[in-house]
Amino acid sequence: MTEYDYEELGLVAGLEIHQQLDTATKLFCQCPTRIREPEESTRSLTRYLHPTKSELGEIDDAALEESMVDREFEYLAYDTTCLVEEDDEPPHRVDREAMDVALEIAQLLDMNVADQVHVMRKIVIDGSNTSGFQRSMLVANDGEISTSEGSVGIEDMLLEEESAQRVEETDAGVRFSLDRLGIPLVEIGTKPDIRSPAQAREAAERIGMLLRSTGHVKRGLGTIRQDVNVSIADGARIELKGVQSLDDIDDLVRNEVRRQVELLDIRAELNDRDASVGDPQDVTAVFEDTDSGVIRGALDSGGVVQAVRLSGFDGLVGREIQPDRRLGTELSDHAKRHGAGGIFHTDELPAYGVTEDEVAALREAVDAGPEDAVVIVADDPETAELAIEAAAERAETALDRVPEETRDANDDATSRYLRPLPGAARMYPETDVPPVTPDESEVETPELLTEKVDRYQSEFGLDAGLAEQVAYGQRWRLFEDAVDRGADATLAAQTLESTVTELRRDDVPVAHLTDDHFRATLELVADGELAKEGVPELLTALAEEPGMDAAEAAEAAGLGSAGEDEVRAAVSTVVERHAEQVAEEGMGAFSALMGECMGELRGKADGDVVSDVLREEIQKRA
Template structure:
């Protein structure tokens, strides 16, 4: 299913939506911090039920309406930093200026034209991910383009939005969200449908990611950037695939979706050829009296029902694979699950799961199915079974037409699953609580591209190509530039940030506890001679275990202060005298072995250059 296709012949058209969190001090519409918290830190919780609202024209968005048909309770974890805006108990504040400025920097890097006036809109979202039932979003810039090896890809628009709440847990009754992430500013960048191959889609996403990181003002790490991919083929339909977490997955996601749509088109052609039809569902509970199927018996014993639907002409097609480990029946099951069912059974896979041959024959007879037909069933509480089988029948009817327009979610294995219909224009309407702003791009400096930074680090700081690239593309790039600007040696700063921290992490040191303040203080201590560079790893390791302590206090307690030259000379002299015979015999050839012994004796308290100088002097004096 993921083999290469003739994408030009299939008429592949794809576009991207890149969502990137911005690293601002406060959230987009309130003064709360943008730091993530652990769920067990929550101070309290509250619950809500959400329902869709009508647009200015009185219309209901189809996607929001379908979402609302599943009655669920939403629980929100609030923290000591949670404010009334986040709880939707107070109107939002003005648009955050720092976030707007960063968005304008991104716009410059993509040659976009900022809008004259930015007006905040409400976008209906009733999946519980926002306490208000909508997400606030504002158009910041339009037009622009990025380069790829297969040609330019246009940029249609960039929105500045508030991030959704973080999903913590989902049960049959509802969903629990954490409010720490809600309201973090993010930009949503939408490309034109200019992508023609999976490889170009991935390259375009990588290019946009590089431009975003060039600002030095975006959050880094898992979940801080998400890619949505819009894919269609000539005989298919536009499908939006949401939540692609890794750039490396984009090409595979596009390939898989092309294959899925091609298979659905092929299934449509077969169904047209046999004049297939989908009949009205029926209650077929009587077929399964005394059944040995655990799933079916459990539903019936709890007072539930089994509903079935005859899929005329579908025999062999419901079980047909349309993507790796996914079949047409899996698509039907996705829709049934949206209405509370655990899944479906169908005759392409039966007898199985305790359902016998005789029950399959009786099932076919109950719905009037022939050998050319398929039958799908749902066993659950009566209302769930009835609504779920109706959803299966509706999805089967769209199979007669080919590929449905829909929103799908990306799975970790590269496949996708049905989420909801594509949203329409009715989901957007003006936000009346936030005044418009007039962006002024003239006051925003254009960021330096990461590719240009790599070249500058090599030329200006004499870093080798590999280390320069590590620093420029790394998470500590803004800190590196700040400390080097304060006079810290560039090679020392780069090596510490990219090599020392990596080595400590591999040794299971919790380096995530180290703040930029810790690192800046350690750099200053080393530069001022209060800490030998050789003692930096030990101090960082100690600080990671005691992040609430002052670095100077930790250094003093660990005995990591920088030794004076007299103390260094005394320690070196001790080592040389202890190895006097070796020095007399080998002369300067004894240097390497004794250097390690000297550094060990000083326990990271002395700079290696000073120890080396003193040791050479002592050996030469005796040789």
Template sequence: MSDADYDYEDLGLVAGLEIHQQLDTASKLFCPCPTDLREPEEAGRTFTRYLHPTKSELGEIDDAALEESMVDREFEYLSYDTTCLVEEDDEPPHRVDREAMDVTMEIAQLLDASVVDQVHVMRKIVVDGSNTTGFQRTMRVAGEGAIETDEGQVRIEDLMLEEESAQRVAETDSGVRFSLDRLGIPLVEIGTKPDIRSPEQARDAAERIGMLLRSTGQVKRGLGTIRQDVNVSIAEGARVEIKGVQSLDDIDDIVRNEVRRQVELLDIAEELGERDAAVGDPQDVTEVFEGTDSGVIGGALSSGGNVMAVRLDGFDGLVGREIQPDRRLGTELSDHAKRHGAGGIFHTDELPAYGVTEAEVADLREAVDAGPEDAVALVADDPETTALAIEAVVERAEAAMDEVPEETRDATEEGTTRYLRPLPGAARMYPETDVPPVEPDPSEVDRPELLTEKVERYQAEYDLGSGLAEQVAYGEYMPLFERVVGEGVDPTLAAGTLESTLTELRRDDVAVSRLTDDHLADALALVDGGEVPQEGLDDLLRALAADPDLAAEAAVEQEDLGGVGEDEVREAVVRVVERNAEQVEAEGMGAFSGLMGECMGELRGKADGDTVSSVLREEIQERA
């Protein structure tokens, strides 16, 4: 049965979302450092850490943290001139940033969620290196809200405010390199209850929440600033948390493919039961591959490694069975092996291949006493890695006979998922003793205007067309549009510049990203005030993008973009008309279009087009 044929209600699909969105605040959550991202080459120094899990107040260690700690890695951190001791974990955190708390309460209003009486900061154990402390600080601000979708209401369970993790920059020979510019940026996490019943509703709910977040005008935009996690289960399957869905367009595919994976795994488990399947003990089969032509296996052996294999009784043909697009049960086994440093596994459903010969496969089967109904999986690496990896394969193969395992999975760009770690439990959370509680007051913030409401207001109040109004409201420059219009700039000028002019400049490879809000606001004010003609705005923005240290007024002077009076306009127009006297005499007003462009070039963008047009018409009419 294809995934398109699934009856999600009959399968008992239950899904929930966790939306993580960075806030666009001036300061980080627990220190006054800026929230701007930096380039790794700007780092002034580096330092390293090793992280280990700690016990909860009840003396328990979280399974996910424990498995993460089994991979021995050094974590290197890039520090900048904007990095402080809080980010390096050499100073206690400061009080919760007030701006971040206010924005979170605005979001609570849009979600119809109830703000708690007192906010307590908690520590969530994280030992993957993404935080210098070995934990992430998080706090519950509100809950019990709801949003509407086309398929019904989806309830909001929690609205959390927490610190963003450090950005993973690169894998190193000894571990992982992180950048501290992102660490500590305020981040809200919105968790829904498991009310979602179809892939389409999952996407609809995520889009609705995304619109509500952007309505505040205080969330960051761009790749990586919003992430979606999806919790998926079916009646006979298991709850699986899928992390890091970057695009809204992927959510429905992620849900469909996870349903398919669980359905296929259940079918495999049923068939393995009918075959009385079992998993053998790992064995060293290095002798089978002495002198092998396989590059992977030969490379491992030449470096002092070995080959371990395990017989999978009754698994023949099932290890290679596809459970997601381009992913098989063997891929699941390989994912677990990779968590312990192995490059992956080989299995007999795909051999002979990769330099492994048919004779070697036969010898391998004989070495582990595998029959024709059995499969064999093998790992080749250094002895320590091989031992850990083959044990992980054994554990995953044993689970395949019984159930769909509960776990955390990582979303891929192809809309599929791969094993990441076990599901975290309550043991990973404990109180933060360095930050005092916060008593939020929702009455201190106003409910933001929805983007849908803004579109209607822009049309009615500013006379923008429906398409342009929607572009502005949903675009990244909406807060700037509101600011400059509030300062008196013509709305049509502001909207056209922010949504059309900047797009055209970007297509011309102008570094638009280097233009600050102040650059744009000042440039628009100069044009709106008549100090720079609208035709000179393009050149002004190009100059500012080329040298962001310039102020708008200085760029006007540098590029000689200041406007000219009507007398100078007339002098320039007369020069153009006299140069083309024969054409004017012969064509009259028919010469207007050609001469208009020449006049604008003569004036080099220093005059408004309407003024030039009016003067040119007068001069042609006098001579025609």
């Protein structure tokens, strides 16, 4: 991947971190924040959304473009879905727990909390909200974090409601699920202080650590999303949406810088060629007898082929601007927004069943010369017309500038056009929810995860790796509680992290294990009623029969702690069984026999005790 001189290019980047909070109820109603499976849905409802004017009579460009795509939005509802989620009842007051967590985060980010918090409506008509807007409120601003490349300012932090979960595309539009809608979410925006891809990733990691330090944020795929704003000196501000993995942030920034550099080079070349964009026209006649599957399918369904001449664009439409993405891909992204499957262009033709003769006839039909490129769209008449116009408009923009826009992050760290950048015209006050007066004195600043790691090493004697595993894991509260109840710290940490991971790999249903299961298991060990070696087997039994009491499960599995006589009898049996080997090898037979002794006792005895007895028995016979 190309590494540029980012200072010379004038790279400026900022982050927007969206993190779901782990609260008992949603932000504006009492519904649970538990994610459901679509199969659990009990009913559904539909909506058609359209943009509204702001208080100043303006309509947001992003909302206006979204409204040009006619779609039906279906929402899956559940037995917990309420009228607020359906937008059939006004929202309730702001959830107190969510506000308290937001205040904790503000303290960790060294931010100034607002004297009074007002709820705003943000127009969103992509279907992700039943109401056509998202409720959001500014809680704090003007904070700061540190990175190895300098400090990064925190512009603001908003507390808002999460959007509905997109389930799938349908023939009529999009299907969403209401289980996620309304989950409290903080949006943290940095100042444009980031100057390199590596710093962008480090800043995101730092903010993520601070968020997890509260112990009140949701974990797992989709619970945190990063948006990255990127621009270079002669380019444009681009918002990269929906980055799911921290590992992708630096590559996304690099690829966006490359895209803008390539587009600026293309602009310079187009200007040197005195390039221009023609008017779209119908070229259906050129393809009347085509064998191209895509075009043939469109024509047989009553469709047409629309084309536009791009004068001076030859060789540039197919130029790569990101890995496996070209200027032609950018044109195609815009065409797809209007329902087309994509475009064909002469930099890639003949191909896809289009012949050389058809390419020549196409060029002649639109009066294209050798330095010109031609773009075509085959679809129903209305879609083809809208799509070719969108592609032509994007080509026109290539002559002048890198356009400001919102782009969707792809899994390969590239991006694709999503919509124009939103503006202030989509915000207006929420009149159904009273303002909140936050009180920072009611919350305590959480211990940082990095501080927790250090404490676990000094206070509990954990090694650095295990301390970090527990502190950054989801069960640190359970770990501390178990130790307070008398559990050995190292055993508790290993049980909650390593043992659970190993059992999961062995397909044990560890999701059935509750905090009480772990507490009871560790208490049995602390009380001498269960050997630590029996912990995995007992947890397995409890996972498979979650309703059983830990002591009963241990007894049923024969996992009671063995006394010294029982241990010595079992070890003696093993040693007698291998008397000849012991006579020949002496202590050299220890390792081989140790495993067999532990198996004989089936986890009922501590390994250190078995080891000591085995050494004694071998020495007697050696």
